[in-house]
Amino acid sequence: MVGALLRKARGLVAVTATSAALAASLSLSSSSYCSSSSGETLRTELCIIGSGPAAHTAAIYAARAQLRPIIFEGWMANDLAPGGQLTTTSVVENFPGFPDGILGLDLVDRFRHQSLRAGASIFTETVTKVDLSSSPFRIFTDSKSVLANAVIVATGAVAKRLHFKGSDGFWNRGISACAVCDGAAPIFRNKPLAVIGGGDSAMEEATYLTRYGSKVYIIHRRDRLRASRIMQQRAMSNPKIEVIWNSEVEEAYGEGVLGGLKVRNVVSGEVRDVRVSGLFFAIGHEPATKFLDGQLELDADGYIVTEAGSTRTNVRGVFAAGDIQDKKYRQAITAAGTGCMAALDAEHYLQESGSQIGK
């Protein structure tokens, strides 16, 4: 899988062949600006960090508003190819405009192509640190730095995965980390399924999966759920759901696609066979905020806090879009929606602060 992602990532780099030329044309000559280790500093109205639907939707809107956005799409940031989480899935069937579905990789290629066509500049580099203490803000990669009047952070989140015998082999062949995305696939219809986790996500995903599966097991490592009472009640009152307490999956097996699990009771040590055609990890997500080094307000789970109904963060001129600020919906279309909001919020901010938009 990593090899496939790398091949894909390399393909994307080739599309960015103009990066060097762009860098040259955008470079600042002023020595008053601090630059990164290799010395190159660029100047822009808007810098967008990320490469999923949120970043590209923001870029398309911002480029059309003549903000000349610079996007840092990352280079295997969080072990994902540029394009983000959708690069790890097969067919996306719930993004409007593609009635027959579209491969995740093809969808992100289209996003990227549209950003470039609208006039965004894309650099296949990972942002390693930022300085948001004053405007213009500074964004650093290993090879350059950018001074930007506004910043949109759209670095997403990564669904945590478990690794046990067979878990990688059956990934995307019965094992997934997104029930809402994959649950309706034909291989899961009227088949027994399982969800690992004991939080709200696990309850929500298990309840959702009862629409498709004949039965849904929740496999939880403890004897008590972490989920909120209401979410627990909803799941526990569903006759299709059964909890397997104090248990961990040891092995996934099957022929070509997932056929079952070896599940070990951590108290008794007993191993039981659970026949399922689908297994969904719901053990939390990791928002990609490390490079921010505490400069934006985060909630208790590490997500960027935005003002209700907007993408504004606690730093004026810095906006957040997509899964990095959304632990509830986490869908491509909601990420795209907040990407649009962030670009409009940034445009309004730049207008109010008297920036030289389009001049």
Ligand code: FAD
């Ligand atoms: P992400 O997709 O999370 O991408 C952000 C990207 O930014 C990162 O991956 C990385 O490439 C880049 N980045 C991170 N840090 C940095 C940095 N420091 N510098 C530069 N770049 C950086 N949703 C659907 O609507 N339909 C589906 O069918 C569907 N299927 C899914 C299947 C799987 C297996 C998974 C994991 C998710 C699926 N989703 C689906 C959810 C969807 O992929 C996400 O909700 C969506 O991609 C979030 O978009 P985003 O723009 O917030 O960023």
Ligand code: NDP
């Ligand atoms: P949580 O961190 O709340 O729960 C993760 C669950 O996965 C826990 O039960 C944890 O077990 C289990 N887990 C973690 N690591 C492992 C592991 N290595 N092996 C086995 N099990 C593991 O994450 P959620 O995604 O459920 O929720 C995140 C946040 O999003 C929460 O604030 C939640 O309330 C919110 N949310 C709200 C929703 C809603 O209101 N509709 C829907 C979804 C999420 P243990 O309990 O033993 O630690």
